[in-house]
Amino acid sequence: xxxxxxxxxxxxxxxxxxxxxxxxxxxxxxxxxxxxxxxxxxxxxxxxxxxxxxxxxxxxxxxxxxxxxxxxxxxxxxxxxxxxxxxxxxxxxxxxxxxxxxxxxxxxxxxxxxxxxxxxxxxxxxxxxxxxxxxxxxxxxxxxxxxxxxxxxxxxxxxxxxxxxxxxxxxxxxxxxxxxxxxxxxxxxxxxxxxxxxxxxxxxxxxxxxxxxxxxxxxxxxxxxxxxxxxxxxxxxxxxxxxxxxxxxxxxxxxxxxxxxxxxxxxxxxxxxxxxxxxxxxxxxxxxxxxxxxxxxxxxxxxxxxxxxxxxxxxxxxxxxxxxxxxxxxxxxxxxxxxxxxxxxxxxxxxxxxxxxxxxxxxxxxxxxxxxxxxx
Amino acid sequence: xxxxxxxxxxxxxxxxxxxxxxxxxxxxxxxxxxxxxxxxxxxxxxxxxxxxxxxxxxxxxxxxxxxxxxxxxxxxxxxxxxxxxxxxxxxxxxxxxxxxxxxxxxxxxxxxxxxxxxxxxxxxxxxxxxxxxxxxxxxxxxxxxxxxxxxxxxxxxxxxxxxxxxxxxxxxxxxxxxxxxxxxxxxxxxxxxxxxxxxxxxxxxxxxxxxxxxxxxxxxxxxxxxxxxxxxxxxxxxxxxxxxxxxxxxxxxxxxxxxxxxxxxxxxxxxxxxxxx
Ligand SMILES: Cc1cc2nc3c(=O)[nH]c(=O)nc-3n(C[C@H](O)[C@H](O)[C@H](O)COP(=O)(O)OP(=O)(O)OC[C@H]3O[C@@H](n4cnc5c(N)ncnc54)[C@H](O)[C@@H]3O)c2cc1C
Ligand SMILES: Nc1ncnc2c1ncn2[C@@H]1O[C@H](COP(=O)(O)O)[C@@H](O)[C@H]1O
Numbered sequence: 320x321x322x323x324x325x326x327x328x329x330x331x332x333x334x335x336x337x338x339x340x341x342x343x344x345x346x347x348x349x350x351x352x353x354x355x356x357x358x359x360x361x362x363x364x365x366x367x368x369x370x371x372x373x374x375x376x377x378x379x380x381x382x383x384x385x386x387x388x389x390x391x392x393x394x395x396x397x398x399x400x401x402x403x404x405x406x407x408x409x410x411x412x413x414x415x416x417x418x419x420x421x422x423x424x425x426x427x428x429x430x431x432x433x434x435x436x437x438x439x440x441x442x443x444x445x446x447x448x449x450x451x452x453x454x455x456x457x458x459x460x461x462x463x464x465x466x467x468x469x470x471x472x473x474x475x476x477x478x479x480x481x482x483x484x485x486x487x488x489x490x491x492x493x494x495x496x497x498x499x500x501x502x503x504x505x506x507x508x509x510x511x512x513x514x515x516x517x518x519x520x521x522x523x524x525x526x527x528x529x530x531x532x533x534x535x536x537x538x539x540x541x542x543x544x545x546x547x548x549x550x551x552x553x554x555x556x557x558x559x560x561x562x563x564x565x566x567x568x569x570x571x572x573x574x575x576x577x578x579x580x581x582x583x584x585x586x587x588x589x590x591x592x593x594x595x596x597x598x599x600x601x602x603x604x605x606x607x608x609x610x611x612x613x614x615x616x617x618x619x620x621x622x623x624x625x626x627x628x629x630x631x632x633x634x635x636x637x638x639x640x641x642x643x644x645x646x647x648x649x650x651x652x653x654x655x656x657x658x659x660x661x662x663x664x665x666x667x668x669x670x671x672x673x674x675x676x677x678x679x680x681x682x683x684x685x686x687x688x689x690x691x692x693x694x695x
Numbered sequence: 696x697x698x699x700x701x702x703x704x705x706x707x708x709x710x711x712x713x714x715x716x717x718x719x720x721x722x723x724x725x726x727x728x729x730x731x732x733x734x735x736x737x738x739x740x741x742x743x744x745x746x747x748x749x750x751x752x753x754x755x756x757x758x759x760x761x762x763x764x765x766x767x768x769x770x771x772x773x774x775x776x777x778x779x780x781x782x783x784x785x786x787x788x789x790x791x792x793x794x795x796x797x798x799x800x801x802x803x804x805x806x807x808x809x810x811x812x813x814x815x816x817x818x819x820x821x822x823x824x825x826x827x828x829x830x831x832x833x834x835x836x837x838x839x840x841x842x843x844x845x846x847x848x849x850x851x852x853x854x855x856x857x858x859x860x861x862x863x864x865x866x867x868x869x870x871x872x873x874x875x876x877x878x879x880x881x882x883x884x885x886x887x888x889x890x891x892x893x894x895x896x897x898x899x900x901x902x903x904x905x906x907x908x909x910x911x912x913x914x915x916x917x918x919x920x921x922x923x924x925x926x927x928x929x930x931x932x933x934x935x936x937x938x939x940x941x942x943x944x945x946x947x948x949x950x951x952x953x954x955x956x957x958x959x960x961x962x963x964x965x966x967x968x969x970x971x972x
Contacts, residue, residue: 664944
């Protein structure tokens with residue numbers, strides 16, 4: 320990202336309209352895991368449909384995997400006009416180099432380049448997208464929360480070759496400087512214009528089984544040098560039992576809880592409520608204090624409880640993106656500068672081992688008075 | 696035992712957003728006034744690089760691109776145990792986006808090569824894209840391991856654990872290889888006394904310092920200026936808007952007795968509505 324603002328200087332002569340060659344196509348690179356298309360792909364198809372309509376182009380989806388079967392048709396159901404399928408045993412699990420090869424080869428076959436290529440801001444998308452963008456020497460904006468199409472007047476004379484009025488630019492909009500700013504990033508000089516979008520932000524279209532779309536197999540030519548990295552083992556923890564996504568109240572604990580035993584205290588607080596659960600940051604899951612199914616955040620679950628208690632959680636961005644849409648966020652942290660306070664509605668600066676027992680005490684007290692009320 | 700390694704680590708100087716100095720009212724940064732620091736994510740990358748040196752011997756070179764003050768973080772890296780610092784500093788690099796930054800840094804890497812391992816931070820706190828590492832790997836045609844949380848060396852391969860949605864994966868890759876190090880990796884260890892002594896010595900002796908901290912320009916590394924800075928950047932920030940601070944309105948209680956703070960929170964939030972009856 321460079322920092323040239325489009326300060327509108329007085330410009331008497333009108334800017335010349337400039338069109339960068341493209342076929343107006345919007346391509347979504349799908350993400351699958353164990354053969355299942357991931358939700359971020361459907362979200363991207365929703366966003367991509369809108370962009371393609373505004374551009375007057377087609378929406379396509381490219382998917383890589385092995386024997387994806389009925390999953391491929393779902394991409395049409397969710398909005399794709401065409402689906403390009405790369406089917407090969409070596410594409411079963413994501414690996415940077417083979418995926419990069421197939422995508423780069425395929426995108427190079429277009430006579431006019433696609434207008435836009437989008438991926439999810441997942442650990443996969445953020446690993447892959449920069450390599451494709453670097454290969455085509457085109458612009459890429461990470462972690463967008465909004466996408467749009469619109470014109471752009473480039474008036475900055477520092478780089479005269481780029482002056483002009485560009486219609487049909489991808490507006491890639493993302494938070495910056497720790498979420499305090501929203502930046503609109505553009506790159507109309509090269510196509511495809513690329514972006515990744517945050518999971519859980521874009522809205523999928525309602526699935527429509529009657530939609531028609533073409534399914535087109537594409538060539539796979541993986542080279543020996545693409546095997547310089549191998550995946551030995553994928554460890555995923557299966558989610559079962561009550562889900563933290565269903566609770567009204569979440570009592571989330573972080574590294575400040577200081578050990579597995581600390582979660583017993585948080586459970587006592589959760590027990591005060593009707594539909595409540597404990598939850599956790601990744602760091603405590605990694606420490607083995609609590610199972611993965613409780614993890615909130617970028618690589619955990621996105622939760623929206625009515626009340627979210629963050630106890631001893633610093634509030635790293637990867638945690639915040641999973642909980643910042645909760646109803647009322649209450650942060651308890653020793654450190655007044657902890658970033659969690661930037662998303663919290665209410666905060667207590669203090670030791671959770673004093674605050675949580677006091678909360679339980681006062682809530683139990685409240686409970687008693689309510690019981691008394693019902694008795695009266 | 697493997698032979699000594701040439702290890703590179705890429706570190707960037709960023710504005711310290713924790714210190715309020717230099718943050719404009721509109722939320723942008725006045726780089727001249729802002730306090731500066733090593734990008735916090737790059738501290739994990741430096742730790743990883745120093746860890747490899749402990750295993751294999753060899754040298755750690757810290758590389759940075761930025762204005763002259765960025766030499767400060769190269770000295771800091773030396774205090775922690777790095778052997779040399781290279782600063783790529785050139786006015787023609789101003790306004791580089793990730794593609795142009797990756798181009799320039801890959802030329803710097805070729806300039807200081809050979810190498811077996813390159814470490815990058817996961818992302819920067821000012822650019823915040825996590826793109827520069829993979830884009831350098833693309834330019835250098837290297838395998839990459841992004842989001843690395845832990846790793847070990849096995850012969851001429853690296854075995855690593857990387858973060859994925861819903862868990863993690865174990866991978867192994869041939870060397871040379873580029874890794875981006877997650878903040879769940881081990882934190883940077885304290886400065887070494889010998890490193891601090893070395894830096895004190897260097898600060899007093901310009902001549903010695905220039906042997907350990909090399910400042911280079913685009914010409915020195917034979918980089919094409921057309922591919923750098925504004926000209927080499929396919930993206931620009933067309934506009935920034937301050938975000939209506941939803942959470943900026945946090946009502947924080949501090950310094951009172953715990954029972955009063957808790958009482959106040961319970962009285963001003965709907966928490967009690969969800970109690971078990
Ligand atoms: C690719 C990637 C994906 C990630 N995905 C996720 C994710 O999905 N979810 C997630 O949560 N993280 C995720 N992370 C990790 C994230 O960056 C942070 O490292 C993590 O969230 C930190 O956890 P924490 O807040 O519990 O620990 P810390 O950052 O160590 O914070 C502990 C906090 O507790 C406070 N504290 C300590 N003692 C007390 C006390 N007695 N009373 C009150 N406060 C106390 C401290 O002041 C501190 O603020 C991811 C990282 C990467 C690289
Ligand atoms: N100007 C720079 N100098 C040195 N390393 C950099 C620079 N910019 C980015 N990097 C490296 O690339 C990583 C990712 O940066 P970014 O893509 O800006 O989030 C950082 O953590 C650094 O390791």
